[in-house]
Amino acid sequence: MFEPLFLAQQALNGLSFGALLFLLASGLTLVFGLMRIVNMAHGAFYMLGGYVGVVVATLTGNLLLAGIAAAAVVGFTAFVVELGLLRFVRGQELPEVLLTIGVSFVIADLCLAIFGGDPQNLPADVRIPGALVIGELTYPWYRIFVIGVAAVIGIALILVQSRTRVGAIVRAGVDDREIITAMGVNIRWVFTGMFVVGAALAGIAGTIGAGMQSILPGVQNEVLLYALVVIIIGGLGSIPGAAVGSILIGLIDAFAKAWIPELAYFTIFLPMALVLVFRPTGLFGRVA
Amino acid sequence: MNRRRLALIGLGVLLVLGLALPYLGASSFIVSLTSTILIAAILASSVNFLAGEGGMVSLGHAGIAAASSYGVGWASRQGLDTGLQVLIALGVTLAVSFIYGLLSMRTSGIYFLMVTLAVGMLIYGLAFRLSSVTGGENGISGVIRPAWMGQYWTYYYVVLACFVLVTAALWLIGRSPFGASLKGLRDSESRMRSLGYSVPSYRLGAFMISGFVAGLAGLLSVWLTAFVSPSSAGVDRSVHLIIIVILGGIGTLLGPLIGATVVVLVENVLSSYVERWPTVLGLIFILVILFARAGIAGSAGKLLRRLRGNGGARTPGGRGSSASEAVSERNHNA
Numbered sequence: 001m002f003e004p005l006f007l008a009q010q011a012l013n014g015l016s017f018g019a020l021l022f023l024l025a026s027g028l029t030l031v032f033g034l035m036r037i038v039n040m041a042h043g044a045f046y047m048l049g050g051y052v053g054v055v056v057a058t059l060t061g062n063l064l065l066a067g068i069a070a071a072a073v074v075g076f077t078a079f080v081v082e083l084g085l086l087r088f089v090r091g092q093e094l095p096e097v098l099l100t101i102g103v104s105f106v107i108a109d110l111c112l113a114i115f116g117g118d119p120q121n122l123p124a125d126v127r128i129p130g131a132l133v134i135g136e137l138t139y140p141w142y143r144i145f146v147i148g149v150a151a152v153i154g155i156a157l158i159l160v161q162s163r164t165r166v167g168a169i170v171r172a173g174v175d176d177r178e179i180i181t182a183m184g185v186n187i188r189w190v191f192t193g194m195f196v197v198g199a200a201l202a203g204i205a206g207t208i209g210a211g212m213q214s215i216l217p218g219v220q221n222e223v224l225l226y227a228l229v230v231i232i233i234g235g236l237g238s239i240p241g242a243a244v245g246s247i248l249i250g251l252i253d254a255f256a257k258a259w260i261p262e263l264a265y266f267t268i269f270l271p272m273a274l275v276l277v278f279r280p281t282g283l284f285g286r287v288a
Numbered sequence: 289m290n291r292r293r294l295a296l297i298g299l300g301v302l303l304v305l306g307l308a309l310p311y312l313g314a315s316s317f318i319v320s321l322t323s324t325i326l327i328a329a330i331l332a333s334s335v336n337f338l339a340g341e342g343g344m345v346s347l348g349h350a351g352i353a354a355a356s357s358y359g360v361g362w363a364s365r366q367g368l369d370t371g372l373q374v375l376i377a378l379g380v381t382l383a384v385s386f387i388y389g390l391l392s393m394r395t396s397g398i399y400f401l402m403v404t405l406a407v408g409m410l411i412y413g414l415a416f417r418l419s420s421v422t423g424g425e426n427g428i429s430g431v432i433r434p435a436w437m438g439q440y441w442t443y444y445y446v447v448l449a450c451f452v453l454v455t456a457a458l459w460l461i462g463r464s465p466f467g468a469s470l471k472g473l474r475d476s477e478s479r480m481r482s483l484g485y486s487v488p489s490y491r492l493g494a495f496m497i498s499g500f501v502a503g504l505a506g507l508l509s510v511w512l513t514a515f516v517s518p519s520s521a522g523v524d525r526s527v528h529l530i531i532i533v534i535l536g537g538i539g540t541l542l543g544p545l546i547g548a549t550v551v552v553l554v555e556n557v558l559s560s561y562v563e564r565w566p567t568v569l570g571l572i573f574i575l576v577i578l579f580a581r582a583g584i585a586g587s588a589g590k591l592l593r594r595l596r597g598n599g600g601a602r603t604p605g606g607r608g609s610s611a612s613e614a615v616s617e618r619n620h621n622a
Contacts (some may be wrong), residue, residue: 038398038401038402085574088578089578093398094345094397094398097398097401098345098530098534098573098577101530102571102573102574102577103570105566105567105570105573106566106570106571108566109564109567109570110564113563113564221409221522221524225405225406225409225523228405228406229406232403232406262417262418263414263417263418264413264417265409265410265412265413265414265416265417266410266413266414269406269407269410272406273391276395276403277394280394280395280399
């Protein structure tokens with residue numbers, strides 16, 4: 001139970017699950033930071049991305065292609081949702097959230113209709129084969145690859161946000177919408193773009209996640225829940241917060257599942273409850 | 289005064305219809321379906337109370353009801369008698385509501401929504417994993433209601449009575465000083481705070497009332513179906529409740545009943561004709577949010593007023609719009 005080998009194994013499990021959570025939560029938190037929408041359809045976007053990824057990966061045998069296809073399909077879905085629905089309730093907090101709940105409902109049900117109810121996974125041959133072996137410890141390369149992907153995407157997001165013109169516009173939109181509008185930026189399209197990017201991240205997370213855990217009906221609620229817990233802990237709108245929250249929840253979840261499986265869900269709520277009581281804006285959150 | 293009398297007559301007719309239903313030649317299926325609708329309406333009333341009076345939209349009330357159901361189920365499996373079963377259900381309900389309230393009382397708006405969602409999922413997780421108490425995935429079945437309400441129609445009257453009592457009680461609370469303070473919180477939290485109100489304790493109080501009603505619905509539903517499983521605590525269930533409340537009209541007296549009727553009928557009747565009924569439900573929900581924010585009861589009230597040509601008067605049916613507008617208004621200013 002406390003052997004070094006077991007601890008290392010669980011720590012890696014936690015880190016790789018945390019990496020997946022980060023891919024998921026970063027999109028959610030970016031969208032929230034700019035648009036002040038908690039996108040309840042984010043889990044459904046993950047699910048859709050997972051299904052599309054599995055189908056494309058099975059057809060082509062190429063993981064990169066599967067990820068791109070998932071990002072494209074989910075991004076396009078999000079584009080339609082943003083343009084066709086969310087724009088009509090812009091700035092009204094509650095109707096926005098409720099709309100995304102409705103969207104989640106519809107997407108999940110249509111996924112069930114199209115892809116069926118059986119659990120689906122990435123085919124074994126597109127996953128990175130083999131395992132890392134250090135002494136007695138063996139660990140699948142695929143999960144280490146997931147950690148790498150999350151790190152690359154996370155660093156890219158932070159660089160884009162802090163170093164580029166697009167990032168500057170987004171940061172300005174977070175700080176003061178009216179001024180950035182007055183300076184000639186069409187903030188509505190910035191919103192649309194951010195919503196699409198956030199959804200595409202969820203789609204990629206779905207494809208990659210399909211190699212770690214099955215995609216099946218109901219998964220949309222489970223991953224949404226984890227993502228929400230992560231961004232509540234990390235602070236809504238903060239990428240570093242999402243990173244810290246993901247790693248924390250990933251590790252806690254892995255060890256709890258191994259040590260106290262009966263209370264596995266319970267353990268991720270304890271930190272959330274503590275954060276809510278002592279620091280309601282989250283670890284890295286700003287006062288709105 | 290005329291409008292008030294009209295509303296009272298309408299409620300009276302509805303009540304008489306409800307009382308007469310088993311004698312109108314309705315089959316046991318119809319009567320049981322009506323019981324299901326009424327129980328869903330009671331549960332939705334508890335959500336509606338928080339959302340309409342306090343501006344707090346909860347996505348976790350299915351968890352409270354399920355906790356109560358599990359309380360009864362567990363007690364009946366231990367062979368305890370009815371009184372103890374009810375007592376345990378009450379205790380579990382109050383404890384769970386208190387935890388919900390404690391965690392959520394400092395939050396508002398979408399934060400409140402997310403916290404209640406998360407706590408609801410926690411209960412789902414416990415129901416699923418803590419199988420020594422909850423029976424895991426299979427749930428607990430064979431929970432028999434007391435013999436004196438064993439018949440489907442006697443039980444229908446029990447449910448009807450509970451619904452009427454709950455609706456009346458929530459209406460009265462909404463009009464009490466406590467209800468007025470809640471509305472004040474909904475409309476301007478900072479103003480209430482500067483007037484010296486303890487915002488968290490009012491929120492907690494409102495949550496306890498709402499939780500109690502949700503627990504009653506949980507008790508009634510486990511006695512109706514004799515069964516409780518983890519899915520009764522799931523997010524889908526809580527989302528259904530929100531759909532019921534929005535569809536009926538936030539903050540309206542009969543909104544929960546109207547919304548519950550639509551949703552339960554879609555779920556139980558339409559589902560045997562249309563395989564994709566969740567899609568239908570989702571689309572109805574989206575359309576209501578886009579085009580009829582005040583819900584069916586609220587929109588009907590508005591329409592009635594427009595037809596009569598005096599938009600300024602306030603009726604119970606018309607408050608839905610003010611509640612939902614107030615929610616979005618406040619967030620605009622934030």
